[in-house]
Ligand SMILES: Nc1ncnc2c1ncn2[C@@H]1O[C@H](COP(=O)(O)OP(=O)(O)OP(=O)(O)O)[C@@H](O)[C@H]1O
């Protein structure tokens with residue numbers, strides 16, 4: 252299904268241009284990190300790529316059929332057990348009963364939560380819920396996983412655990428596209444950076460180059476902690 256092609260993708264609301272004519276080719280294999288100041292359009296771009304919203308201009312084109320999944324900053328858990336949350340997602344994806352149980356249990360084991368499978372998902376801690384959300388996405392065996400600030404509300408220990416899981420998902424063959432405000436995390440997890448500024452794609456470069464020699468004044472200011480400008 253990859254590469255993902257963004258062809259002059261724009262998103263307007265009430266005459267305001269929130270995402271502006273983004274052209275990009277996002278390849279399989281790499282881990283893509285979307286960076287930018289608050290309000291730059293990162294979450295909108297992920298939603299456009301995942302198909303949760305439709306562009307008002309241009310188009311998002313996948314070169315084939317495939318599975319994709321998305322994980323949000325605050326996981327949405329159904330009022331049932333951790334295991335049942337994953338089984339429900341697999342049922343919706345058309346996975347049959349026996350296979351569903353097996354894959355759900357295996358996914359919880361992989362994120363280190365095998366022992367809390369029967370516990371109600373809504374009473375789990377934020378970090379545990381995020382791991383269940385990652386297990387739920389991983390169980391779908393997506394070709395692409397979109398993650399919108401997956402560690403934004405987690406403490407350092409939980410963040411490290413989520414980073415380990417994201418690396419393992421990538422190692423299992425899933426393309427990663429994620430946003431973060433944690434620049435250390437962008438360096439650790441990213442291969443390439445899409446840097447957004449005021450809804451436009453200001454820079455698309457390898458992570459090393461983005462951090463050592465940003466090509467735009469906006470990216471340099473962002474890395475110095477000087478964005479948004481007043
Ligand atoms: N449905 C909508 N209707 C109107 N404006 C919207 C809508 N969704 C987002 N916006 C606006 O679009 C801009 C970009 O929003 P977006 O959530 O993509 O930013 P972001 O880069 O993810 O920011 P943050 O770092 O704070 O998460 C913001 O100014 C936001 O207020």
Ligand SMILES: [Mg+2]
Pocket residue numbers: 293294295399
């Ligand atoms: Mg956002």
